[in-house]
Structures are given as C-alpha cells and as structure tokens.
Amino acid sequence: MLKIACRVLFSPNKSVRTWKHNACSSAIMKRTANILAARESVHPVLIKMGRKRKISLASNENFWAYVFLAPIIIGFLAFTIFPVIMSFYYGLTSYDGITSPKFVGIGNYIELASDENFLKSLWNTVYFTLGTVPVGAFLALIVAVGLNAKIHFVNLYRTAFFIPVVVSTVAVSMVWQWMYNQDYGLINLFLGKLGLYQPPWLASTSWSMPSVIIMSIWKGLGFNAVILLAGIQGISPSLYEAAEIDGASGIQKFWHITVPMIHECMAFVLINGLIGSFQTFDQIYVMTNGGPAQSTQVISWLIYMNAFRYFKQGYASAMAYILFLIIFIASILQLHLSEKKNY
Amino acid sequence: MNWRKLFSFAAAGAICAGFLPGCTSPAKNSSKTGGSSKVTIQVAVSGSAQEIAVHQQKFDLYTSKHPNIKIQPINIGDDRVQKTLTLISAGSAPDILYVNEYTYVFAAKGVLHPLDDQIKRDSFDISTFNESLLVPLRYQGKLYALPQEVSPFVIYYNKDMFQAAGLPFPTDKWTIDEFYTDAKKLTNPSKKVYGYRQPTNWPDQILGWLSRGGVDFDISGKTVDSSLNTPQTLKVLQFLHTMVAVDKVSPNPAELTAMGKGADVVFRNQKVAMESQGLWMLPQYKAEPLAFQWDIVRVPKDQNQRTKAGILNWAISTSSHNMDAAWDLLKFMVGPDGMKIVAKNNMALPASKDTAANQIVLDSKFPPNVKAFIDSVPDVDLRDERSTVRDQVNTEINDEVERMLLNKESPEDTQKALVQKIDAILAQAQSK
Numbered sequence: 007m008l009k010i011a012c013r014v015l016f017s018p019n020k021s022v023r024t025w026k027h028n029a030c031s032s033a034i035m036k037r038t039a040n041i042l043a044a045r046e047s048v049h050p051v052l053i054k055m056g057r058k059r060k061i062s063l064a065s066n067e068n069f070w071a072y073v074f075l076a077p078i079i080i081g082f083l084a085f086t087i088f089p090v091i092m093s094f095y096y097g098l099t100s101y102d103g104i105t106s107p108k109f110v111g112i113g114n115y116i117e118l119a120s121d122e123n124f125l126k127s128l129w130n131t132v133y134f135t136l137g138t139v140p141v142g143a144f145l146a147l148i149v150a151v152g153l154n155a156k157i158h159f160v161n162l163y164r165t166a167f168f169i170p171v172v173v174s175t176v177a178v179s180m181v182w183q184w185m186y187n188q189d190y191g192l193i194n195l196f197l198g199k200l201g202l203y204q205p206p207w208l209a210s211t212s213w214s215m216p217s218v219i220i221m222s223i224w225k226g227l228g229f230n231a232v233i234l235l236a237g238i239q240g241i242s243p244s245l246y247e248a249a250e251i252d253g254a255s256g257i258q259k260f261w262h263i264t265v266p267m268i269h270e271c272m273a274f275v276l277i278n279g280l281i282g283s284f285q286t287f288d289q290i291y292v293m294t295n296g297g298p299a300q301s302t303q304v305i306s307w308l309i310y311m312n313a314f315r316y317f318k319q320g321y322a323s324a325m326a327y328i329l330f331l332i333i334f335i336a337s338i339l340q341l342h343l344s345e346k347k348n349y
Numbered sequence: 350m351n352w353r354k355l356f357s358f359a360a361a362g363a364i365c366a367g368f369l370p371g372c373t374s375p376a377k378n379s380s381k382t383g384g385s386s387k388v389t390i391q392v393a394v395s396g397s398a399q400e401i402a403v404h405q406q407k408f409d410l411y412t413s414k415h416p417n418i419k420i421q422p423i424n425i426g427d428d429r430v431q432k433t434l435t436l437i438s439a440g441s442a443p444d445i446l447y448v449n450e451y452t453y454v455f456a457a458k459g460v461l462h463p464l465d466d467q468i469k470r471d472s473f474d475i476s477t478f479n480e481s482l483l484v485p486l487r488y489q490g491k492l493y494a495l496p497q498e499v500s501p502f503v504i505y506y507n508k509d510m511f512q513a514a515g516l517p518f519p520t521d522k523w524t525i526d527e528f529y530t531d532a533k534k535l536t537n538p539s540k541k542v543y544g545y546r547q548p549t550n551w552p553d554q555i556l557g558w559l560s561r562g563g564v565d566f567d568i569s570g571k572t573v574d575s576s577l578n579t580p581q582t583l584k585v586l587q588f589l590h591t592m593v594a595v596d597k598v599s600p601n602p603a604e605l606t607a608m609g610k611g612a613d614v615v616f617r618n619q620k621v622a623m624e625s626q627g628l629w630m631l632p633q634y635k636a637e638p639l640a641f642q643w644d645i646v647r648v649p650k651d652q653n654q655r656t657k658a659g660i661l662n663w664a665i666s667t668s669s670h671n672m673d674a675a676w677d678l679l680k681f682m683v684g685p686d687g688m689k690i691v692a693k694n695n696m697a698l699p700a701s702k703d704t705a706a707n708q709i710v711l712d713s714k715f716p717p718n719v720k721a722f723i724d725s726v727p728d729v730d731l732r733d734e735r736s737t738v739r740d741q742v743n744t745e746i747n748d749e750v751e752r753m754l755l756n757k758e759s760p761e762d763t764q765k766a767l768v769q770k771i772d773a774i775l776a777q778a779q780s781k
Binding site: 102103104105180183187188189206209210211214292293294295297298299300311314315316317 | 430454458541602738740
C-alpha cells in the first residue's frame, strides 16, 4: 500500500500526481469534515476552543520557522539568485559596467564560439579538471583505506593529511613554487640525487599544468580522504568477513566490496571536485600567472579580466553562463552515472 | 508581552541586519554652504600604508587651512578599477577619483567632470605640468584630470658588477648598442647571472622599447597598421628576441614567472646587473640597503630616449555634490604645497615642474644620479593611454611577445599577429 502510494506521490508523471493529489485531498477533506461534525454535536464550545488552540499551535510553529529561515532565504535570494538572474540578462547585453546595457541577444555567445582566448582557457580548465578530479579521488580512496587501518597514531596521520586542506591556498602555492624551482627547488634536488630527469616544472609550457595539477591533488587529498573514510567506516564488517571466508585477497576485497559500497560518497567527492576545479583560480595565479604562454590560463581569470579590466561585463557574464552550463551538465551526468547502481 | 517572542524577533532582525553591510547606500554629503557647517569631501586612495600616509599628510595640511572641510579617504585597495566601478554603480563614487592610467577610459564613459572651466575661472596655471603628462588626460579636447606624481622608468645598475667586468659606468647619454654590449659582457650563463632583466607581465616594458625604437604606438584609432606594420617595429621585436631568446642576456618569461616573488629580488641578489624600474624601489633600498654599490641612469637612447612612467592622476567624478570644494582640494594637492609633500617622501616625483619641490628631490641625493628621474619626465611617452581598450590590447601584446621570447614564434610572425589581433580589438571597440 505504502509502495503504491509512494510511487504515485513521487511519480514523475505530473498528471498522475495531480489527479491523486486532488483525489487524496478531497477524501481527506471529507473525512475531516465528518469528524468535526461528529465532535461538534457533542461539545460545541470545547471543540471550538480545541480547534483554535490546535490551529494556532501549528501555525505558531510555522510562523517561527519562517521567521528564523527568513534571514538565510532573503540573503540567498538577494545575493545568489538575484545576481544569477541578472547575470543571465547581462549575458545578452553589451555592458561596460558604467553606461546602461545594450541588448545584443546571443551576440556574445556567437563571439565566444570563435574567441581563441576563450577556447584555449576552456581547454586548459578541462585539462586541469580531468587531471585533478579522478586522480585525486582515487588517491584519496587509497589514503582513506590506509587511514581506516587500526594502527598506532592513526589520528595523527589523519590530522597530518588534513592539514593541507586548511592552510591558505596562496601560502601553499608560494611554497610549492619554490619547491618546483628547476635550479634550486627541493623536488629537482631529490630527483637529481636519484639520477632521474629533472623537469623544468613551472618554466615549461608542457610541464606547467601538470605541476599545478600535482599541487592541487596534494592540497585536496585530505578533504576527500576524510569523506571517503566516513563512507568506508559505514561499510558493514560482516561483508569483509564473508569475503575472507570465501578466500578473497586484499585487492579483491577492495575492488569488490569497498569501491562499490562507497559509490555515493565517491559521487559526492567527484561532483564537489568537479565544481571546484572548474572555478579554480588562486593556486594558478600565484604559481604561474596563467603562463608560460597561456598554458595555464583558466576561464575564471578570463571572466575576471573581461568584467573588470576590459569593461565587457556582458561578455564576461556570457562566459560565466557557459561555465555554469558545463558544470551543470557534468554534475547531472555524474549523478546519473552513480545512480545506476542500486543495492 | 511574551519575552521569548520579543527575543526571537530581535535575534531574527539582528541576523537580517548582518546582510545590510552587503548593500551600499549613496553617500550623504552635506551640501550646505556657509562657514559654520562642515562639508565632507570623499577622496579615493590606494597603495601601501606608506603611500596612503603621504596622501593623509596632504589632507591634514589642507584641513588645517580650511577648518570647515572634512576629508574622508576611501581606500579602493589594489583592485582599483573594480572597486571604482562598484562605487560608481552603487551611486556612491567619491568626489575625487584615483584614476591614473584609466583617465581616458573613465572620461569616455562620462564618469569624470571636465576641469577646463574651473582652470579658466581660477586662472590655474597648467603649464607647470609637463605636456607629456597631460597628453593622456585629454578626451575630445577637454582636460579631465591633473597629475600628482610621476615615476619614470630608468635603469638601475650594479656598479660592483660593472667594475668587475672592467666596464665604464653608463652615462645618461648612452646608446642602445652600448647598453647591449654591456649587458652581454655582464651575462655569465655558468653562474646563472644575467646582464638585464626584461620583465614579464609588464606590457609597458615592451612598449618602452617600441617607443624608443621610433614607433608611434597609437590605439586611439581604428587600426595600428600604420604604427606597428613598420620596419621600426620589426627591428625592436628582433632586438627583444635576440636579447632574451638567442643571446639569453635576460631570463625568459617562463623562468621569471617560475621564480615568483624571487623575480623581484634578482637585482638585490646580484643575479642581474641591470633592471628597469621607477622610483618605487627607493624606499625599500633605503630601508634595507643593497649589499653593493649601485646607481641609476636614463634609459639608453635608440631613435630617441622616450620612456614609460607610473603616474598618479586625480579627477573629479560627475556624481560629486561638492564640485567647488573638491576642485579646491584638487588644486591644492597638485599645487606647490602638495608637490612639496610628494618630494619630501621620496617615493615618486612631483608631477609639476615646481622648482622648490624638484629641488627637494635633487637634494636627497638618493641615489647619486637622482636627476636622471627629473630629466626623464619631458620624454615620458603616455600616448598609448588614450584608449578605452588599453588593458585588452596590452594583454595581447604581452601574450604575443611572450611567445616570441619563448622561441615559439618568429619576430615577423609576432608582428603580423600583433597587428591582426589589436586591429580586431579596436574594431570591436569602434562598433560599440
């Protein structure tokens, strides 16, 4: 009964829902009217008082709920929803930020399609995201499994992994910049001692993006690991025991139990990482300033420059909307892919 | 009254009020005339704590002479254009704006008030300013700002390194060939020591060489074909390419970016023998003296000895309610009293030819050849600031030349790409 009701109530089919809603509500109303009529005939005064108190108690609670929700809702509407709507409008205009906007329809979007700088930045942003998110999530999973082990000082290790997350991105970027120095940096020093190739890191157009990716993975590792750790700790140990009885090895247990059971946590880590990576700015601009030769120039910088240096806020808004669409579609795809598995 | 209810309302109201700072309200300026009530003038300021303190000195001196005026500095931080645009959109633009290289753009967008009437009415003598500094402050024949400070680029050189290489010290009349020979002799690849640092992400440092090469770079029109599609431009691009990519007399842009903040101290660390800066290094070099003998010299002469400069310009916004009071303050700041304060603080040159102020600079004798700064002012070339798309053009120039300096593009192809891309930007600007 409940299942049917749920399926109907949460049915994607609007007409089904409306019919059921109307049928439901009219049935409920009939029943309530009957009850009230029956009661009234017994104690008219008491019933009236009861009803009033019941109604005012319910609406009283609702009222206070709204009062306390009001600040955050008003803030959200004023500082998030309203700018998002206005930005869509500005994306259809030519607006320099001072004189009034001129409507140009989809002119900005057409221009973007052939803008070399935009396409290059878009590619760089995608490159950065593809390099950081999947690899970062996988490494975080390995670390999470490690942090789940019952060894001494495990809390110390957990803290150690989480520290990079809370340190300022700018500070971290500056330190890594020095580590990446091709002549004096620590990384090349160690590589040299091991007799390995010492890449030019930030001074090369082909190594610059990988350098930024490595640093970004390192910085976000702790955060993702903690989330995945929580997911892993939620897996019932009986599954592992059952697998051990069947003679599964460590790696088999990992691939066939751990990985599938935390797919929701993993979905969150991936989507969160995706959204963050597409909007990345700080570490790139401290470490490489978008160079060398625009090899690390990302969309967020281009949006900023167009809006506040080139006096092209309309164009920048259009860019921001394309970024929004990309992130939105990628997130939906990601959600869809992770929803397929149902246990 | 239910106390819980009252408290809840108050708490909810307080939380709502927390959002209010996010909204700005138009500035309430008292526009009452008459000596008894105070008039408040808002002035946009920016820069380091030391620089803002210098502005405050000017304000304090003015208010001591005009007790009915109150000056409120509005710090627009480092993101000056963004903050100024925000204040203008909110309708709370300060009376006096800190416009610098954006004077032409803001004038073109109707943000600034022309000053010609006031100048005429008060018989304010603008011949005290070098014409070279007033060039970018005019839009359609009207003057929109007045210069306070100028910081011409000169060459700082390491005397010890010159002596060690057996080279004579450069003089203010030296040529570009002498400069290049010296730089080459001072370069020592095995020790990673360079003769000169050609900075990256600083388009003016490219435009300076173009100007000296006889290129009249002008982006106020529809095309740069006549100025950039010339043999002079190609010669300058080839010079830069040879210096950075071929002879490696300077670190290349990638190496400089990878150094991060380290690139700013290569002169101090004696990794480069020469570099191009304005006066802003002087306070640092005074507070933390360099470990070697050094001096400055004018930029080397090519077809001419033009140079670029940092500049501070004040303008009055169209939304000001106190035009007359703001103009009076502006006049004072760029007048002899204001210029003397600038000169005393040794962080920039006074922008006027005021002899008393300039004498203070000369008397400082820091560095020994400090007159090179003053001599450079008439040769300052700011003509490229007459444009509404300067930032966009500068980014293209920087990116294109960077590719050339990283040996990814020949000087000829760079020249073609520059003309094509800048013309595209100018065409867009024209169509709006």
